[in-house]
Amino acid sequence: MPARTLSDLRQGDEGVLDRLEVVADVAERLMELGFLPGVRVSAGRPAPGGDPMIFRVDGSEVAIRRATARRLILSDSEQVGEAGDYV
Amino acid sequence: MSDLQATSAAKVPPTGPKNSSLISLVAVVGAPNCGKSTLFNRLTGLRQKVANYPGVTVEKRLGKVRVEDGREITLVDLPGIYSLTARSEDERVARGVLLGEMPGLPPPDAVLLVVDSTNLNRNLSLAAPILDLGIPTLIVLNMSDDLRSRGGRVDGDRLAEQLGVPVIQASAARGEGLEAIRSFLSGRPAVRERLELPVLQDIGSRRRWAVHATARSDYQVPAAAVWTRRLDSAFLHPLAGPLIFLLVVAAVFQSIFTLAQPLMDGTEAVIAASGLWIGSLLPDSWFRDLLLEGIWAGVGSVLVFLPQILFLFVLIGVMEDSGYLARAAVIADRTMARVGLEGKAFIPLLSAYACAIPAIMATRTIESRRERLATILIAPFMTCSARLPVYALVITAFLPETPLLGPFLGTRAAAMIGLYGLGFLAAVATARLLKSTLLKRRSPLPFTLELPPYRWPTLQSIGLRLADRSLIFLKRAGTVILLTAVVLWFLASVPRTDGEAPEISQSFAGSVGRAVEPVIEPLGFNWKIGIGLITSLAAREVIVGTLGTIYGIEAGEEGPDEGSPGLQQALQQDLTPGAAVALLIFFAFALQCMSTVAVVRRETGGWRLALLQFAYMLVLAYFGAWMGKTLVEIWI
Ligand SMILES: Nc1nc2c(ncn2[C@@H]2O[C@H](COP(=O)(O)OP(=O)(O)OP(=O)(O)O)[C@@H](O)[C@H]2O)c(=O)[nH]1
Ligand SMILES: [Mg+2]
Numbered sequence: 001m002p003a004r005t006l007s008d009l010r011q012g013d014e015g016v017l018d019r020l021e022v023v024a025d026v027a028e029r030l031m032e033l034g035f036l037p038g039v040r041v042s043a044g045r046p047a048p049g050g051d052p053m054i055f056r057v058d059g060s061e062v063a064i065r066r067a068t069a070r071r072l073i074l075s076d077s078e079q080v081g082e083a084g085d086y087v
Numbered sequence: 088m089s090d091l092q093a094t095s096a097a098k099v100p101p102t103g104p105k106n107s108s109l110i111s112l113v114a115v116v117g118a119p120n121c122g123k124s125t126l127f128n129r130l131t132g133l134r135q136k137v138a139n140y141p142g143v144t145v146e147k148r149l150g151k152v153r154v155e156d157g158r159e160i161t162l163v164d165l166p167g168i169y170s171l172t173a174r175s176e177d178e179r180v181a182r183g184v185l186l187g188e189m190p191g192l193p194p195p196d197a198v199l200l201v202v203d204s205t206n207l208n209r210n211l212s213l214a215a216p217i218l219d220l221g222i223p224t225l226i227v228l229n230m231s232d233d234l235r236s237r238g239g240r241v242d243g244d245r246l247a248e249q250l251g252v253p254v255i256q257a258s259a260a261r262g263e264g265l266e267a268i269r270s271f272l273s274g275r276p277a278v279r280e281r282l283e284l285p286v287l288q289d290i291g292s293r294r295r296w297a298v299h300a301t302a303r304s305d306y307q308v309p310a311a312a313v314w315t316r317r318l319d320s321a322f323l324h325p326l327a328g329p330l331i332f333l334l335v336v337a338a339v340f341q342s343i344f345t346l347a348q349p350l351m352d353g354t355e356a357v358i359a360a361s362g363l364w365i366g367s368l369l370p371d372s373w374f375r376d377l378l379l380e381g382i383w384a385g386v387g388s389v390l391v392f393l394p395q396i397l398f399l400f401v402l403i404g405v406m407e408d409s410g411y412l413a414r415a416a417v418i419a420d421r422t423m424a425r426v427g428l429e430g431k432a433f434i435p436l437l438s439a440y441a442c443a444i445p446a447i448m449a450t451r452t453i454e455s456r457r458e459r460l461a462t463i464l465i466a467p468f469m470t471c472s473a474r475l476p477v478y479a480l481v482i483t484a485f486l487p488e489t490p491l492l493g494p495f496l497g498t499r500a501a502a503m504i505g506l507y508g509l510g511f512l513a514a515v516a517t518a519r520l521l522k523s524t525l526l527k528r529r530s531p532l533p534f535t536l537e538l539p540p541y542r543w544p545t546l547q548s549i550g551l552r553l554a555d556r557s558l559i560f561l562k563r564a565g566t567v568i569l570l571t572a573v574v575l576w577f578l579a580s581v582p583r584t585d586g587e588a589p590e591i592s593q594s595f596a597g598s599v600g601r602a603v604e605p606v607i608e609p610l611g612f613n614w615k616i617g618i619g620l621i622t623s624l625a626a627r628e629v630i631v632g633t634l635g636t637i638y639g640i641e642a643g644e645e646g647p648d649e650g651s652p653g654l655q656q657a658l659q660q661d662l663t664p665g666a667a668v669a670l671l672i673f674f675a676f677a678l679q680c681m682s683t684v685a686v687v688r689r690e691t692g693g694w695r696l697a698l699l700q701f702a703y704m705l706v707l708a709y710f711g712a713w714m715g716k717t718l719v720e721i722w723i
Contacts, residue, residue: 032169049325054417059206060537063535067533
């Protein structure tokens, strides 16, 4: 089974981000916006048509394209952070 | 109270430690949309643009603050940054100023680090690299009104202890905490001992460091903004969302023709009456003719459109201040993606509805240079407010008003919306063209946009926008439009034969118009429109003033006291319906604005793209106008 990604989250679903499979520059920007490994992400209502998607992450709402969300892999466990570190 | 922290810093006597000196240049730094410009405006009394979406400020802006002892300190407002890694032009400006790499600007001696206290954990991550610069820093916990009302709290004193720098709680919007900031600025803040900071390169550890500090400062995360979620479930709804958008747009354009009409008629009556009154005071002379035919008829005919422009600006203001604009950008992203652009490009494009010049500046937030250039190239197709007088004049003269959707939409508003749509289509089509050339390589950085919570647009902020816009408009009327009217009037009064002014068609101005007539004749334009097309290169709305002057002079030729027949009636005699459509299309497409050409040259770093854009839009305008005219003639 392929790993679940942020793009699999339906409106209202939550998940814990495991890793970002994007080039370093993009990963850095996304992490600055709150998409850090171990952080809890929940999906908000996407734009009409389903793309871009809107995520509640780290206290704010951020819109990213579905294609980007597909590269953000969710972790299997529901454990937040290594030790609930970020929030 | 946390304010103490700042005041105690201010109380260090003048003979303080060696490493402290008076502050003279202060950088205002922080994440995008955290309220830096609002604070800057409060402290300096200036009116830097403020709006509720990230990326409003794209340039450094200097202002002066007077502090307790009467000294003046320079404050510099900066674009928002998430870290010291700069990826876009605006972030490079902020970074450059902070590090003292800006030519002509010394490194700042202090930093006001503005953080949004409703999202302290993330905002405070930026504090790590900033504090590491070793510049005296005051941390301003902004939006504390919002924090309180959503049930959050933070202990500023404890946070100050944690970070080793003064911290104050403030609300820039309400003017809370300003005194403490002023007294920090007037003091001689000691350079903080370097704290053991986490690995700066690693975002995760910066973030952990921030959480560590806030957790020890009793930080209580505020409840989610309920109304923002409610509103988003309507505005982002697949059906309701677009529908609401269309209804609002229709209502605004309708109001331009209905609600603004009485105001417009009023302005027109005042201008006409004052013209008559002045005319009756002055003796018959060339000066009286210049004043009435040249200036009153010319400038007056443009001034009449101020109310309509203000109506449009209320809409733009509400969209920008409420936070809706960021949602509109998200909704538009799919369309933009199809033509090779991204949703972020939509924000400058939307602000181009006010004026292309700030829009071109706003493209600095776009990380990819190619996408930025493409956005600059298509921005002038968006219908700027200078086109509004031209559209309104021609539409009102040629299209009778009949309701289409009851009181919500009439033919004139529909025509106006059509013209706005036409400009948008031209932009999209051009972007498509660029996709296979300039935008061939995909942008390396994907679209990301932080959505701000919705906020109420305040009457004050909308009022200020309208006042500023009116000032800009009046200034243009008093400079560019006045000047062209005067020059035109003189050119239309020479060469004199036997001390008599020539007929306007035989004057210098007339011969210039007749020289271009053969070129524009296929579009159904005569030499008078030709003169207008030339003068409108200065600014689009100048054509309205120019036609006002020309018809004013012609009316003077008929007989001194005939009074001018009114611009609309005069236009109806000079243009066929086909030519009227051609004129509208010409203005929709042509880059009749030298200031835009100049800004494009500056922002792209050369004449090449600026001239290419001008030529492209001119060609498109010419053929578009010709096709429009031909189609109308076939149809009628
Ligand atoms: N409730 C509240 N709103 C504020 C406060 N300060 C600013 N705002 C609002 O926050 C929004 C952003 O303000 P700006 O001053 O434009 O923010 P900025 O940091 O300059 O933003 P950029 O230039 O985009 O980086 C505006 O809608 C302001 O009215 C505050 O203290 N409380
Ligand atoms: Mg700003």
